[in-house]
Amino acid sequence: MFLATLFGLPLDVDQLALFQQCTARTAPDPNGYREADLVIGRRGGKSFTLALVAVYLATIRTWTHYLAVGERCTVMVIAADRKQARTILRYAKGLLSETPMLKPLIENERAEAIDLSNRITIEVHTASYRSIRGYTIVAALCDEAAFWRSEESANPDIEILNALRPGLASIPDGLLLIASSPYARKGALWTAYRKHFGKDSPILVWQAPTQVMNPTIPQSVIDLAYEEDPASAAAEYGADFRSDIESYINLDVVQACISLGVFERAPQTRWRYIAFTDPSGGSNDSFTLAIAHRDSDRFVLDAVREVRPPFSPESVVDEFARLLRTYGISRVTGDRYAGEWPREQFRKHGIAYEISAKPKSDLYRDLLPLLNSRRADLLDNSRLATQLVGLERRTARGGRDSIDHSPGGHDDLANCVAGVLTTVAGRQRKVRTGSCGYGGPVTETDPRTGRPINHQPTRIKWVNVREADAPAARGAN
Known part of the structure; x- marks a missing residue:
């Protein structure tokens, strides 16, 4: 149903009801969508769906008329880490090798990419805005974007999407698809949800719990998760953004x-x-x-x-x-x-x-x-x-x-x-006081040992006063 909506296929009455349930919209765009966000519970089929879309776009559609001499198009799959990205690549390899019509298109298989004879490469990347530049992208498929983390950037998901869009700009039918379980109310997925869910927008936001997308998951597993931690389970299986977690420092x-x-x-x-x-x-x-x-x-x-x-x-x-x-x-x-x-x-x-x-x-x-x-x-x-x-x-x-x-x-x-x-x-700020010149004994505490220090009559010294303020301070005293 989601794929039918994404690619502009006609819907019957029952399908339209499900579309309305998952999007809070009255009717889909008959021309489909170039950008979509899937907010789905765990085990809802997100990774396999991304692999399926990657294979479909790389094999069934034709992109060579957009390419210069010697150029290749890339169907880019982006995940939080290489291990997760390879899972999607294995799905894609299985779909290609086990479909007789598609298997002859495989030209070369590498650890993180599949080159096809039609000048298309299905390639996996980890979430880094630096490594995805310079590609001609026919589709960018982002897995679990709500959980992308990077020591390079405070907002890795937003910066990655900003880096992807110019690569998609030269392909009129290019697709940006983000699929993730929700997390906190921040980041690119939450922003898209807040702006486009339930609204007549060119960006599709599809929200559905695990049981709607994959009824084979036992309800008992979900019920147990809700008993142990309702807030976490509501996000993991119910596809609700968590209200008990918020950004701490802006x-x-x-x-x-x-x-x-x-x-x-x-x-x-x-x-x-x-x-x-x-x-x-x-x-x-x-x-x-x-x-x-x-x-x-x-x-x-x-x-x-x-x-x-x-x-x-x-x-x-x-x-x-x-x-x-x-x-x-x-x-x-x-x-x-x-x-x-x-x-x-x-x-x-x-x-x-x-x-x-x-x-x-x-x-x-x-x-x-x-x-x-x-x-x-x-x-x-x-x-x-x-x-x-x-x-x-x-x-x-x-x-x-x-x-x-x-x-x-x-x-x-x-x-x-x-x-x-x-x-x-x-630490308390200590400034010694007294009249300028020579005075009586002054008692203060040694900050290192905590013991009192008795100063014999001597010229009073200023401490913890900024150098620029010291002359004015002495004069005032």
């Missing part, structure tokens, strides 16, 4: 806090620096470190380091310890990862490792006001910006909120930057 907020072109700030003796680390064992997550200081009412990020797996944890600790010493730092804060191991390793280099009193969800909660008020001064680091924007707020059934990275995402850089900036913000 991209514009992060960009407003970035000092463009500043990738690291050199240490200066007038600042007191704080460090925070997110350790890793070297096989899955990155090992990260962030250093920051306070400048009046601004909290400045000075340096970030990320070592991606695989790596030797001991060598990374050695590298980080050398960096800490250049900023005059003798202690670093981190989480409870691996028990005593991080403390022991940093202790070998004369660095004390302190356990953070807050879980990372609380660190992200405390970071947001610093970003919204633009009191946080970030470095120009695209991976950090991507991870911050990728954070999600989730509401559990008990009503408790948590903040974490999205499924398949990472937050190692975001975690240590949130930790160091909120730690710096939590």
Whole structure:
């Protein structure tokens, strides 16, 4: 029924009723659609449908009259990763090799592509806006677009679609088809749904739960999923966008806090620096470190380091310890990862490792006001910006909120930057006071040891005052 609607085939009364149920429209466009979004529950047949459309467009229709000499057309299948993309390619190979009329068209089979003798190539790609440019595309078929993740971009699905459309522009009958289970109310799939579902639009949005698209899935499996987690099951099987998950930090907020072109700030003796680390064992997550200081009412990020797996944890600790010493730092804060191991390793280099009193969800909660008020001064680091924007707020059934990275995402850089900036913000700003010249003893607390320091009569020194403001401040005092 979806394919009939997509390609403009006539519908009978029963089929029209199903079309109205899945699109909230009164009637389909008799000419079909060049762009469509399938919002379908799990096991609803999305991947096989994409493969079927790919084979149909690559073999039954003729595209050579659009091609220059030596040029080939591409039917591009895009998935979140290579393993998922190869699943669709295997469907396509099976349809071609097991259909006697189509099998002679196979010219060459490669690991990630099938070349046909009619100058068409069915090719799979992973979700990257960089690798899909430069192709003449007759169809772009996007699988599970709501779950695309990339460390290159905060909005990978939107940027990929923007990169695809110019490749489709030279083919009048080119097709852009997006098929995915829904997730949070953000991204390209949610935007298309919000703009075009139930409206008379040239972009078709088709929404249907698993049982409508594939009645062979046992209802008992779906019922069990709803018992365990109703919100998740409503998205996975009911094809409803989740209302319990929302984006936590807006991209514009992060960009407003970035000092463009500043990738690291050199240490200066007038600042007191704080460090925070997110350790890793070297096989899955990155090992990260962030250093920051306070400048009046601004909290400045000075340096970030990320070592991606695989790596030797001991060598990374050695590298980080050398960096800490250049900023005059003798202690670093981190989480409870691996028990005593991080403390022991940093202790070998004369660095004390302190356990953070807050879980990372609380660190992200405390970071947001610093970003919204633009009191946080970030470095120009695209991976950090991507991870911050990728954070999600989730509401559990008990009503408790948590903040974490999205499924398949990472937050190692975001975690240590949130930790160091909120730690710096939590330190009280101490400015010594007194009359200019010589005065009596002044008592303050050593920020490193917590012990009181008694100063004998001496000329009062200003601390934690910006250099530009220091002369005016002394005069005022």
